[in-house]
Amino acid sequence: MWNYEKRLQYPVKITQTNPRLAQVIISQFGGPDGELGASMRYLSQRYTMPYKEVTGTLTDVGTEELAHLEIVCAIVYQLTKNLTPEEIERSGFDKYYVDHTLALWPQSAGGVPWSSTTFQSKGDPITDLHEDMAAEQKARTTYDNILRLVKDPEVADPIRFLRAREIVHYQRFGESLRIVQDHLDSRNFYAFNPAFDLGK
Amino acid sequence: MAENRPCRKDLLHWINVISFAMNDTTLFLDTHPHNREALEFFEECQSKRNRALKEYAKYYGPLTIDTADVSETDRWNWINEPWPWQEGGC
Numbered sequence: 554m555w556n557y558e559k560r561l562q563y564p565v566k567i568t569q570t571n572p573r574l575a576q577v578i579i580s581q582f583g584g585p586d587g588e589l590g591a592s593m594r595y596l597s598q599r600y601t602m603p604y605k606e607v608t609g610t611l612t613d614v615g616t617e618e619l620a621h622l623e624i625v626c627a628i629v630y631q632l633t634k635n636l637t638p639e640e641i642e643r644s645g646f647d648k649y650y651v652d653h654t655l656a657l658w659p660q661s662a663g664g665v666p667w668s669s670t671t672f673q674s675k676g677d678p679i680t681d682l683h684e685d686m687a688a689e690q691k692a693r694t695t696y697d698n699i700l701r702l703v704k705d706p707e708v709a710d711p712i713r714f715l716r717a718r719e720i721v722h723y724q725r726f727g728e729s730l731r732i733v734q735d736h737l738d739s740r741n742f743y744a745f746n747p748a749f750d751l752g753k
Numbered sequence: 754m755a756e757n758r759p760c761r762k763d764l765l766h767w768i769n770v771i772s773f774a775m776n777d778t779t780l781f782l783d784t785h786p787h788n789r790e791a792l793e794f795f796e797e798c799q800s801k802r803n804r805a806l807k808e809y810a811k812y813y814g815p816l817t818i819d820t821a822d823v824s825e826t827d828r829w830n831w832i833n834e835p836w837p838w839q840e841g842g843c
Binding site: 562563630722725728 | 765768769772773776777779780781783784785786815816817818819831834836837838842843
């Protein structure tokens with residue numbers, strides 16, 4: 554189970570709205586390499602993970618991703634607060650606004666709805682951890698891409714925090730992969746699937 | 754009593770700092786469960802964080818459900834203070 558903590562993991566205080574930028578940043582909420590998918594990936598994979606260090610990592614990183622999702626949503630919310638119809642039209646935010654007004658809805662920057670098809674939960678520890686390491690790098694690239702478009706330091710600051718966390722998570726998943734391999738046969742890591750063939 | 758009241762902004766910043774240290778150490782300990790130094794650092798962060806959360810709840814309302822104190826009030830303060838994405842929120 555989870556408890557809510559009534560604060561952001563990293564504060565977001567944006568004073569200048571920018572609906573055009575919000576449309577790009579929303580990809581890290583519901584896009585292919587966004588925080589919703591990240592959280593669901595790790596929290597789905599953990600059930601069949603046979604090694605306790607790795608189950609813990611998937612649980613705790615998956616939980617932190619929920620906090621990141623909240624930071625991204627806070628950024629988008631503050632970038633689109635109190636917009637006038639004229640600002641909505643001028644910025645190209647009209648296509649999002651017509652379906653969602655100023656509410657948060659998980660989609661990519663291109664308007665594609667969030668989908669679980671953007672991640673895998675494969676039930677093989679080696680495969681899942683490679684997926685996780687790749688996912689952290691893809692999210693890091695997305696934040697790098699966003700940072701090239703951000704001029705406002707109030708927006709860049711929390712985005713940089715999120716980017717840095719991708720690198721830490723990548724490191725922890727790398728260690729997790731090593732822990733998995735330490736349990737396996739080094740002459741053939743693929744000799745059996747420890748999440749299936751051992752019954753443990 | 755009023756003169757001992759901590760600055761809200763400073764206290765919240767401290768909670769964010771110490772909580773982040775605890776989060777990051779948690780992830781490190783997941784893959785290094787026998788690291789003495791990390792275990793000691795975790796313990797230190799945890800006690801500082803618990804103290805700060807209790808102090809914040811006392812003056813400015815609860816940030817966690819475990820620090821919500823209803824003993825001397827007739828209303829539910831959890832919903833009173835702004836939510837984190839709102840103006841004046843955390």
